[in-house]
Amino acid sequence: MVSDTGWMRNREGMGVWEHRGKVAIVGWGQSHMDRRWDGVALDRSCGGLTREACLKAVADAGLSLDDIDGLITSPETRAEQTWAPRPYFDPPYDTEDGLTKASAEWIQRELGLKNVKYFNSDAPYIGPMMGLAAQAVGDGLCETALVWYPMVNLEGRYGHNNPQNNNQEAPGATAFTLPWGYQNGAMFNNLVVFLQYCQKYGKSHDGLAPLCLNLRRNGLLTPWGYYALHEPYQLTTEDYLNGRVIEEPLVIYDCDRPVNTCAAFIFTTAERAKDLRQKPVYVLNHAQNNGRGRSTMATLDEHQEAVASLARKMWEGSGLGPADVDIFNPYDGYLTFTQQFLEGFQWHGVKWGEAHDFYAEDIRVEGPHPFLSSGGNNGTGRNRAVLFSDSIEQLRGTAGARQVTVRAETALAGCNTPDSCGFLMMSKHPD
Amino acid sequence: MSTIPGLQRPAPVPNELTQPFWDACNERRLVLQNCTLCERLHYPPTPRCNLCGSSDSFEWKEAQGKGHIDVYMVIRDSRIRGFRSAQPINFAVITLDEDPGINFLSNLPGTPPGEVPVGAPVELIFEETSNGQLVHEWQVVN
Numbered sequence: 001m002v003s004d005t006g007w008m009r010n011r012e013g014m015g016v017w018e019h020r021g022k023v024a025i026v027g028w029g030q031s032h033m034d035r036r037w038d039g040v041a042l043d044r045s046c047g048g049l050t051r052e053a054c055l056k057a058v059a060d061a062g063l064s065l066d067d068i069d070g071l072i073t074s075p076e077t078r079a080e081q082t083w084a085p086r087p088y089f090d091p092p093y094d095t096e097d098g099l100t101k102a103s104a105e106w107i108q109r110e111l112g113l114k115n116v117k118y119f120n121s122d123a124p125y126i127g128p129m130m131g132l133a134a135q136a137v138g139d140g141l142c143e144t145a146l147v148w149y150p151m152v153n154l155e156g157r158y159g160h161n162n163p164q165n166n167n168q169e170a171p172g173a174t175a176f177t178l179p180w181g182y183q184n185g186a187m188f189n190n191l192v193v194f195l196q197y198c199q200k201y202g203k204s205h206d207g208l209a210p211l212c213l214n215l216r217r218n219g220l221l222t223p224w225g226y227y228a229l230h231e232p233y234q235l236t237t238e239d240y241l242n243g244r245v246i247e248e249p250l251v252i253y254d255c256d257r258p259v260n261t262c263a264a265f266i267f268t269t270a271e272r273a274k275d276l277r278q279k280p281v282y283v284l285n286h287a288q289n290n291g292r293g294r295s296t297m298a299t300l301d302e303h304q305e306a307v308a309s310l311a312r313k314m315w316e317g318s319g320l321g322p323a324d325v326d327i328f329n330p331y332d333g334y335l336t337f338t339q340q341f342l343e344g345f346q347w348h349g350v351k352w353g354e355a356h357d358f359y360a361e362d363i364r365v366e367g368p369h370p371f372l373s374s375g376g377n378n379g380t381g382r383n384r385a386v387l388f389s390d391s392i393e394q395l396r397g398t399a400g401a402r403q404v405t406v407r408a409e410t411a412l413a414g415c416n417t418p419d420s421c422g423f424l425m426m427s428k429h430p431d
Numbered sequence: 432m433s434t435i436p437g438l439q440r441p442a443p444v445p446n447e448l449t450q451p452f453w454d455a456c457n458e459r460r461l462v463l464q465n466c467t468l469c470e471r472l473h474y475p476p477t478p479r480c481n482l483c484g485s486s487d488s489f490e491w492k493e494a495q496g497k498g499h500i501d502v503y504m505v506i507r508d509s510r511i512r513g514f515r516s517a518q519p520i521n522f523a524v525i526t527l528d529e530d531p532g533i534n535f536l537s538n539l540p541g542t543p544p545g546e547v548p549v550g551a552p553v554e555l556i557f558e559e560t561s562n563g564q565l566v567h568e569w570q571v572v573n
Contacts, residue, residue, distance in 0.1 A: 159510040166512045168441055168561045175443035175453075176475035179566050180536035181506050181514045181522055192524055195502035199549075247522070248505035248545065294481060295474055295534045297524050 007135045008128065008422075009317055010288040012309060017285040017317040019138025021430030024273035024280035027063065027266030028389050029056025030224050033381055036153045037260045042089065046150045047098035049262040051110055054148055057264035062277030063144065065111055070118040070142025070267075071104035072133050074149060076125050080162040081154045100152050102262070107148070118142035125149075126384045127331070127415040128422030131286030133267045143269055149385050150262035158258045159183065176296060186334055186417045189297050191250050193418075194336035196300035200353070205249040207356030208335045209240045212253050214363050215332060215372060219379020221365070221401040222390075226259050226381030254335040256377035263385030265392075270430050281392050284410075284425040285317035291419050303337075303418040304352065307344025310423065314345070314412070318425040322346040326407045327394045329387040330423075331415030332376035340418045342371065347412075370404040374413075387413040388424065395428050433558050434540045435520060439513035442560035449476050451491055456565045459557050463533065465492040472530045496555030497528040498535065498569060503547040513561070519544040525553055525569045537569040 009017065031049035042048050050073075058065060083099045092098050097106045103121040107113070118141045123129040126149040133147045159165065162184075170178035182188050198204055216235045219227045227233075235253065243251030273280035289310050293302045315321050322345060330341035339355030348369050350358045363371045374390030377383060391411035393399040414423030433440055445453040455462040464473040466480040468488045479486045503523035509515050521544050527533040539547060540558065553569040560566055 157510075162510065165510045168439070168513065169444050170441040171444040172446070173475065174441075175445070175449060177536060178511065179440040179443060179560055180538055181509055181511055181520065182536055183510050188522070191504055192502055195504065199502060244508075245505075246508045248507055248519070250504070294532055296536055297534050299534070 008288045012312055020284050021282050022270045023134045023137045023283045024270050026268055026273050026276045026278050026280055027057040027061025028392050029053040029264045031262045033226050033259050033261035042093055045099050046152045047102045050102035050148055050150050053262040053264040057266050061266040066115055067144050068113050068146045069115050070145030071116055072120045072123050072145055072147045074123045074125055074129050075101055077150050128288050130424045131422045134283040134286050137267045145267045148264040151383050153258040153260045190334055190337040192297050193300050193303050203356045209237050210359040212240050215376045215379035218375030222375050222380050256333045256382035259381035261383050279396050281395050281426045282430040284427050286424050287313040288422040298419055303340050306419045307340045311345045325410055325412045327391050327411035329374045329391050329413040332378045337417055365402050365404050373402055373404055384415050391426055435517055438517035440560040441513055442562040442564045452476055461494045461555055461567050462491040463494050464489045472533050474533045495529055498525040498553050500549050500551050501526050505545050521547055541570050
């Protein structure tokens with residue numbers, strides 16, 4: 001995370017965002033996606049994929065490389081893996097920078113960008129990073145920002161390479177979690193909250209099956225996604241219910257699948273956006289949560305209040321309300337927390353405890369409630385950027401087979417978890 | 432060692448903030464920070480009261496050691512090495528009776544995996560970790 005969080009809109013009472021409708025997203029580029037990097041093809045390394053995504057985003061916007069004067073990326077995308085201690089390759093792949101990350105400086109050098117005046121290689125993960133980018137352009141730190149988010153996945157079981165998980169000692173805050181088998185990350189606490197949710201509302205894990213199946217369906221309609229490219233078949237309810245158990249009741253199909261890829265976006269001023277190739281997607285607000293619970297495990301009550309507060313911040317800053325949001329793409333990295341966003345933002349009138357009933361209705365992209373039209377990370381692989389790129393495509397009207405049939409003039413997207421996340425409100429119109 | 436077969440718990444590493452807590456565990460006592468201004472318990476230990484923000488109003492207060500099982504899951508594919516040889520293993524959240532806003536983690540020694548009586552009362556016990564440091568655990572009251 002960036003140490004400076006002064007740019008965040010993470011408090012209620014901040015009013016309408018001062019740059020509402022004055023910043024726009026005008027370009028998007030998605031690289032190739034594989035399950036892992038094979039360690040051989042350098043154009044599929046993090047640097048290679050980042051280069052591909054950035055060039056596509058610039059071309060999509062109809063800009064030249066000389067137009068880029070801001071570079072923003074996040075380092076928190078490496079799945080706890082590095083290339084070292086193996087020998088590096090020849091330049092420019094002679095350090096981790098280029099292989100398992102791609103800093104602003106690396107991309108500036110690789111693309112020969114001459115006019116960059118704002119660098120940020122230390123942005124948070126993509127949810128808040130998109131807000132940071134909008135704020136940077138709005139504040140005039142740069143006029144046209146190239147923003148990219150790689151996800152890196154090398155050989156080995158996900159999370160098993162983390163030294164913390166192989167240590168016989170538990171230092172710092174982990175002293176109060178690791179000795180009981182708690183794993184850092186979003187899985188455990190959100191599963192605890194999910195169990196509290198099921199207990200409170202009389203629901204069960206089976207209620208997530210329709211969401212999982214529909215995400216895979218939407219993912220198969222996303223040509224660049226992992227499943228469309230590499231495993232192009234639909235799941236069945238039986239597959240889901242009989243999925244390999246990870247932490248009971250969580251099964252493998254609740255977890256987004258780590259992939260190796262990169263996505264890039266172009267943010268610029270609304271004024272500059274007028275003459276570019278694509279219809280601008282205006283940013284109406286950004287909002288963040290970065291709290292934690294009172295005790296060891298955050299609770300359902302705390303997560304619900306966190307999301308309710310996030311929603312209040314979003315409505316306050318954007319001037320919109322629940323009924324105004326057409327496209328909704330909240331994070332689904334573990335399916336166990338997605339309902340918090342659906343209910344907290346009251347999308348399509350869904351109230352606390354009603355998400356599973358909603359999932360059982362018609363949530364297909366052709367239907368009246370096209371929830372997570374992106375296919376999410378569950379349906380396309382753990383890239384997170386799809387939440388934003390689908391929102392952009394839906395507002396442009398270029399989502400192809402995923403294009404919704406309901407109104408698509410506003411979109412709300414974000415990640416990661418209810419207590420730690422960043423969301424962006426987008427619109428076809430600046431006001 | 433743990434009474435759960437195959438389990439090798441990572442050992443907590445005390446620091447300046449947490450040393451009194453872990454020392455008390457080695458004496459088989461569970462102590463929590465109590466803000467004397469707010470009369471509010473805190474766990475895990477924290478440098479500041481999460482209500483009033485004070486950093487110099489804490490006292491260590493011994494807990495009664497009674498709680499209830501809130502929810503549980505069963506770990507079947509842990510990323511943590513010391514747990515992989517103990518799978519499947521319970522992972523429960525325990526609320527403290529004297530302040531249910533405080534919760535603890537537990538593997539519920541003595542309760543077979545998946546046979547967890549949600550809502551049941553539990554009592555405090557202590558278990559050894561890999562270097563002999565004791566940690567607080569909970570077992571179902573029979």
